[in-house]
Amino acid sequence: MLDVFTNPVTPFAQNANLLVCQTTKHAAIIDPGGDIEKLIAAINSANASLKAILLTHGHLDHVGAAKQLAETYDVDIVGPHLGDKFWLDALPRQSEMFNFPLAEVFTPNTWLADGDTFPFGEITLEVRFTPGHTPGHVIFIEHDSKRIFVGDVLFNGSVGRTDFPGGNAQQLKQSIESQIYSLPEDYTVYPGHGPTTTVGHEKRTNPFTSGRFG
Template sequence: MKYQIIPVTPFQQNCSLIWCDETKAAAVVDPGGDMDRILAEVDKLGVKLEKILLTHGHIDHVGAAKELADHAGIPIIGPHKADSFWLDNLPEQSKHFGFAHSEPFAPTQYLASGDTVTLGSLTLEVLHCPGHTPGHIVFFSATSRTVWVGDVLFHGSIGRTDFPQSNHQDLIDSITKNLWPLGRDVEFVPGHGPISTLGTERDQNPFVADQLFS
């Protein structure tokens, strides 16, 4: 498996292009905007875009999803159905955050813990990690030891929980009970900022380090 981070939107959201090195089958994780930039990277890398994967329903992660799906004729997979109200609310999100107008949409398929997404010879495991939003999910590649965590966890920080239906304790539980068991060596790609490892955050993150719960 290979991936390329493509920063998009004024929020510099880490949209990721993931692809199977054997088949060149590719997926875009969280296309928040700048569709032309995403497509230019697809062309540059010579991969075949087959799916759009969404971690949650905030506009900086989904703003270009419908446009890209329609343009490329590909399905939108995820997030969990508990985030449907965020997708229904995209016009209001557009106004509130100063983004270009975005129409509501429903994904081709909602996801839940235990589901898997295939991409060529790759398999991504789905974990439901609520807290930042109620329907937030993450995508984990056990073979490459990489997880795409959206806005659940960041290098040195955690996701905001001051949005409608956010829940701080749910977020802490998602990190400590769902992410930590994946392994200290696992590298994670956050929705914003630099990549890190789960072990680094268990040691140093001021919000969820192990020492806070001992």
């Protein structure tokens, strides 16, 4: 079984999700965007053993603490898709633009692709490729507990921005419909910002995918 601890970090209130296998206490953290002391405290509070850092995409508020956290725990950085390499290469520029602490350029130990899986403890995550918000965005699905970690693809009542370099609104809508809305309606969606939702709720009410806003 999986425990999830959501920790909003950075001035953008980005949800860094700590995933912990109840049986082994092995853990992975998705999108450690910043506030490393807060993330270390969350790992310690969960009595967890961090095994990996997983990234949905290369925007600063999702990856800002990844390199330092990886060095602190001697673990690999996994993801996103290679399509977001240019965002990781631009981390110093992103830091300057948003007045964040300087984030150094890094290269993940592993790039991810559609259909990959990532195991830790007794948990296995499915990887799906979901470009649109960024060219190399991925999401992570834990089918046993019916949970999806979607980064900035889909929010409660909204969708990710597509006006950044490499964004594509039509591609984003296609990613949502094919990779998220194809899942059962009772799957819980953990967005990169804001409260959780469900696949069914967004299919029925999200104005950006229902046709109300294009």
